Amino acid sequence: MLADGSFVTASKDKHVDLFWAVRGGGGNFGAVTSFLFQAHPAKMVFAGPIFWDAKDARQVMAMYRDFIPHAPEDLGLFVGLKTVPPTDPFPKEHWNKRACALIGAFNGPIADGQKLMASLLEKLAAPLFNWMGEMPWTAINTLFDPFFPKGLQWYWKGDFVKALPDEAIDVHIANALKAPPPFCLMHLYPIDGAVRRIAKDATPWSARDALFRW
Structure with a gap:
């Protein structure tokens, strides 16, 4: 959720600038309401x-x-x-x-x-x-x-x-x-x-x- 109250989905295909920023740029871009993670098998x-x-x-x-x-x-x-x-x-x-x-x-x-x-x-x-x-x-x-x-x-x-x-x-x-x-x-x-x-430029980290x- 952005500062204006709107909801967006950030991914490699949508709102790519926001997707880039949130992966290592801190938490000042909005309130995240859900994540989709890429997991790896471990038992x-x-x-x-x-x-x-x-x-x-x-x-x-x-x-x-x-x-x-x-x-x-x-x-x-x-x-x-x-x-x-x-x-x-x-x-x-x-x-x-x-x-x-x-x-x-x-x-x-x-x-x-x-x-x-x-x-x-x-x-x-x-x-x-x-x-x-x-x-x-x-x-x-x-x-x-x-x-x-x-x-x-x-x-x-x-x-x-x-x-x-x-x-x-x-x-x-x-x-x-x-x-x-x-x-x-x-x-x-x-x-x-x-x-x-x-x-190195893939994320802000x-x-x-x-x-x-x-």
Whole structure:
């Protein structure tokens, strides 16, 4: 619904300028009353978190940086610098430990996901715990909900970067260690795959040449 109260349908064929603008240009163009999404099949996935002690964070992040550009698009995997939540089901001996985590999902044959992650894990120190396993896609999307109840006052800030040198890894780890536990955390997401196959001027989003988002 536009500012004058009229209703329009924006698509690649109708009101193309509005369709271009709403895909990354913010929410100042009107009130959207319905969306039609292009979905992708996902049912059972190989997914979950793997946590390492913070002392291994540099190794984990450097190895991840070199691994993820060559991983198949079926794998979605991000880094977390955080604190082990002081609650079940996390092992009590690790509660409130500063940690580095890899969290994600492989949307393909479970055996392929296991083999892919094994090729990464064999190069890393032993984790505190590894909870990657077969689960429904909906489960990985709600896995951490119980630890972040409604009512908390959240503040998020991020940026896009085109490189992740060792010096940047060191700075981020140093700052993560200063963050107040247990809810303050830092995430690193890869910008790759299908996002790179869309022209830079196809939408208002201008970070298609970035490698990572903090």
